[in-house]
Amino acid sequence: MMRNLPPLPSLRAFLVACHSQSYTEAAQTLCVTHGAISRHIQVIEKWFGVTLFNKQGLRRVPTPYALTLAQELSDVFDKLNDIGFRYGNGGKNDILNISVPTTLCLKWLIPRMEDFYLQYPNANIQIASANSERFHLISHDDLIIRPQPQQQEYSSVVFLEDKHCLIASEKLLRRYSVTKFEDVFDCPVIDTLTRPGHWQQWLMATHLNTQRSFLRHYRFDHFHISLQAIIEGLGLGIGPVSILSNEINNGTLKVLFPDIQIAPISYYALTPLGVQKNKTHLDFEQWLTQQKS
CATH class of the missing domain: 3.40.190.10 (Periplasmic binding protein-like II)
Structure with missing residues (x-):
């Protein structure tokens, strides 16, 4: 079911205007007129029922409310961009994004990855190292390797003691x-x-x-x-x-x-509950549990 949403072009104009903090720069970025940006902002202000930009001299600057809203909307657009990439080209762009603490990555995971690719030569994995084992709730990774966190928004598979x-x-x-x-x-x-x-x-x-x-x-x-x-x-x-x-x-x-x-x-392979596990995801989890220290 389609939800009642403001027009996506207006949301995009709003985000660019917040980022640049200038209607003029936003218009240049999007290759539209200053008036077009103004109309898009009016649409968003009407939809949310609040003033999002205040006049400051000759400029329009975003309110604190607007900046907070823009940050949350940016996260949504990042997720949409990620979905578009992963499901584009018939799913052939599918990448499993993994976050791993640096020492575990360098000294335990990387030396074993040759074995994984021998078993799954077509797997497409992107590994990002994390300098701390502290858990960050907000993440765009598909699989996060950490000690067991307190948050419940993740399914978990233990693989290393x-x-x-x-x-x-x-x-x-x-x-x-x-x-x-x-x-x-x-x-x-x-x-x-x-x-x-x-x-x-x-x-x-x-x-x-x-x-x-x-x-x-x-x-x-x-x-x-x-x-x-x-x-x-x-x-x-x-x-x-x-x-x-x-x-x-x-x-x-x-x-x-x-x-x-x-x-x-104990180290766990953690998956955000909103992430659908594809074959590579499931293969990697199974492979992790089969590794010996």
């Missing part, structure tokens, strides 16, 4: 001896601002003094940066052993005291 352990590179272990828990205080350590409390948890798990200072304490904003510092031997770190299984298996990193495990975490 992980835990964090003390890790070090051979470069560091050639310079520092770490054979007992207390030895960590005689070493430089690396911390990550987006993963607060991991060192505190590890010290508590080993019943060490949480107030005692380390030899040096380096801090980085994101874990993929901290990880590179750990690999280069700058300090001891705490990292997810399943995600880093390749680096551990090939000897780049060593797990110290593997029985001390903290911060268990």
Whole structure:
């Protein structure tokens, strides 16, 4: 059933006028007259029943209400554009857009993608990395890989269980001896601002003094940066052993005291409830659940 909507050309003119904050610039962008923009805005104002632009000198500028409305309408037009692209050309443009935390993407997913494409050579996937594992409710992705969020607007498939352990590179272990828990205080350590409390948890798990200072304490904003510092031997770190299984298996990193495990975490493939899962989507979910850490 068609809903009662304002004319799409008028909505487009309104959005461009809000973005440029000028009728004149909007007219130039859309290759129409200044009067045409004015008429389109009048249509939208009449439909919503509010004044959307105020006169400021010789210009018309959008009200705060208009800017808020324009932002929501822009999201709708972005969704329409995405639908048009994905279903255009008989569906041959279909792309599965995936958002993945950077470290998981670099160290776990990418090394396994060759296997996925061998099984599904015609799959069309676009991966975007996310610098934080924090969950953002507003997303245009079809599938979002994160730890389980609190929002209920997603269907979820768990595919990876992980835990964090003390890790070090051979470069560091050639310079520092770490054979007992207390030895960590005689070493430089690396911390990550987006993963607060991991060192505190590890010290508590080993019943060490949480107030005692380390030899040096380096801090980085994101874990993929901290990880590179750990690999280069700058300090001891705490990292997810399943995600880093390749680096551990090939000897780049060593797990110290593997029985001390903290911060268990599960990763989920999350799909917004409004997204219709196509074959590629379902194939990728199934493939994820078949992967071993």
